Amino acid sequence: MDGSHFPIAQMALPEAAAERLRTLIIEGELAPGARLNERELSERLGVSRTPLREAFRMLASDGLLVQLPNRGAQVVALSADDVRHAFEVMASLEGLSGELAAQRVTDAEVAELRALQAEMEAAHAQRDLPNYYRINRAIHDRINAIAANPILTQTFRTLNTRLHALRFRSNLVPAKWDHAVAEHRDMIDALAAHDGVRLRDILVRHLKTKLQAVLETMDTP
Amino acid sequence: MDGSHFPIAQMALPEAAAERLRTLIIEGELAPGARLNERELSERLGVSRTPLREAFRMLASDGLLVQLPNRGAQVVALSADDVRHAFEVMASLEGLSGELAAQRVTDAEVAELRALQAEMEAAHAQRDLPNYYRINRAIHDRINAIAANPILTQTFRTLNTRLHALRFRSNLVPAKWDHAVAEHRDMIDALAAHDGVRLRDILVRHLKTKLQAVLETMDTP
DNA sequence: CTTTGGCATGTTGTATACAAAATGCAACAC
DNA sequence: GTGTTGCATTTTGTATACAACATGCCAAAG
Numbered sequence: 001m002d003g004s005h006f007p008i009a010q011m012a013l014p015e016a017a018a019e020r021l022r023t024l025i026i027e028g029e030l031a032p033g034a035r036l037n038e039r040e041l042s043e044r045l046g047v048s049r050t051p052l053r054e055a056f057r058m059l060a061s062d063g064l065l066v067q068l069p070n071r072g073a074q075v076v077a078l079s080a081d082d083v084r085h086a087f088e089v090m091a092s093l094e095g096l097s098g099e100l101a102a103q104r105v106t107d108a109e110v111a112e113l114r115a116l117q118a119e120m121e122a123a124h125a126q127r128d129l130p131n132y133y134r135i136n137r138a139i140h141d142r143i144n145a146i147a148a149n150p151i152l153t154q155t156f157r158t159l160n161t162r163l164h165a166l167r168f169r170s171n172l173v174p175a176k177w178d179h180a181v182a183e184h185r186d187m188i189d190a191l192a193a194h195d196g197v198r199l200r201d202i203l204v205r206h207l208k209t210k211l212q213a214v215l216e217t218m219d220t221p
Numbered sequence: 222m223d224g225s226h227f228p229i230a231q232m233a234l235p236e237a238a239a240e241r242l243r244t245l246i247i248e249g250e251l252a253p254g255a256r257l258n259e260r261e262l263s264e265r266l267g268v269s270r271t272p273l274r275e276a277f278r279m280l281a282s283d284g285l286l287v288q289l290p291n292r293g294a295q296v297v298a299l300s301a302d303d304v305r306h307a308f309e310v311m312a313s314l315e316g317l318s319g320e321l322a323a324q325r326v327t328d329a330e331v332a333e334l335r336a337l338q339a340e341m342e343a344a345h346a347q348r349d350l351p352n353y354y355r356i357n358r359a360i361h362d363r364i365n366a367i368a369a370n371p372i373l374t375q376t377f378r379t380l381n382t383r384l385h386a387l388r389f390r391s392n393l394v395p396a397k398w399d400h401a402v403a404e405h406r407d408m409i410d411a412l413a414a415h416d417g418v419r420l421r422d423i424l425v426r427h428l429k430t431k432l433q434a435v436l437e438t439m440d441t442p
Numbered sequence: 443c444t445t446t447g448g449c450a451t452g453t454t455g456t457a458t459a460c461a462a463a464a465t466g467c468a469a470c471a472c
Numbered sequence: 473g474t475g476t477t478g479c480a481t482t483t484t485g486t487a488t489a490c491a492a493c494a495t496g497c498c499a500a501a502g
Contacts, residue, residue, distance in 0.1 A: 014278065050274075057275045058281075060279075061282030088321070088370055089317065089370065149306045151306040151309075151380070152309065159376070
């Protein structure tokens, strides 16, 4: 068997186009408010207009595009209120994720998370921001997976993608960063103790802090 | 001017088709698991295949359809676990809705809700199930609106639509019904007292009960 | 009798042609 | 000079033709 190419189970064109567009939006190649010309984009992506329009519909359902009648699609421009609203919902969902995970987590999973935590603290000690973000995200994803609720995971992921269109570069001041790392330790302790309520509170607070950071980056674009 | 036809501001075809399909799915005309033949459906809806396929994409994003590569779309069949997962998320969201509403609710809105509550109790006294459901829904929608978070509202509505594909006829036994009405009174009291935490707890418990009722109807199809 | 290969048919996937609507520009009236 | 109307062009919306793929049937081999 050969794994170098993937001869089988190739992605459908509309999905591929949607994925490509998502990236372009998140990377900022397609700026918020930009109008998307169908012919131009279809040539750029090497796809005809039909599958491209299906991709538009998918992204519109995800909240990354808005479609105006007879006027095509354009990239959404999130207001500060939109961000606040999305974070409110995400905080609630992440809290639920923590509650469920605390009920179901096994000792093996706690050990795994503690290992990730150690990795993250190492990245923190070396001021290695990219790795810190990567591991941070891995921890949250892992907790989400332990919660074992696919609908929760999917709902959360959709909201998260929507926000990523902001491409906020969190301006982490050292004090905040230290605090975030300490919070993470508390999270895993709460998880190990199967204390769902406490974990929920930590996660909700965690996201409130993150919202503030994001809003600050929005004021100064 | 002639109002008999609607010459102006007509809905786009894909949206119209999606709306029509949603209804067909929820009403059970298109059963769970049914495969949707594009040509047949496009003739039935009086629309060509292109806008119909866009409608498919929208419904798939909403979770009402699944699309298999080269094998078209089919109506989702929800498992008991899917329902459990959806309710877990909805309970969390409705809880958030209550918390936010408790912070923001005005005296005028409390009065309005008390009026609805009285109407609902009247419907309950007369064992008028359809009206009871209608007013019940109106109360929950109102609380959601008071929470003033459009993203929350939209997320909740999407999940709710997905579940409506079940078309569950809640088999309300009188004891449960009485309990539900009493719970509603508590909800509005908590709201009037701006007690967000208590309102959240009531709403979460409320949905847990509803889940049980729904799961019971699923065992005996 | 079972299994496999190939063909006929139907269905989905993509591109494209055509229609309808919006947009921009220029000429004309005031 | 300003505002408005009409036309040319661009862009979106829909239908349809064609290609690729899946499905079911029948025949032939084992």
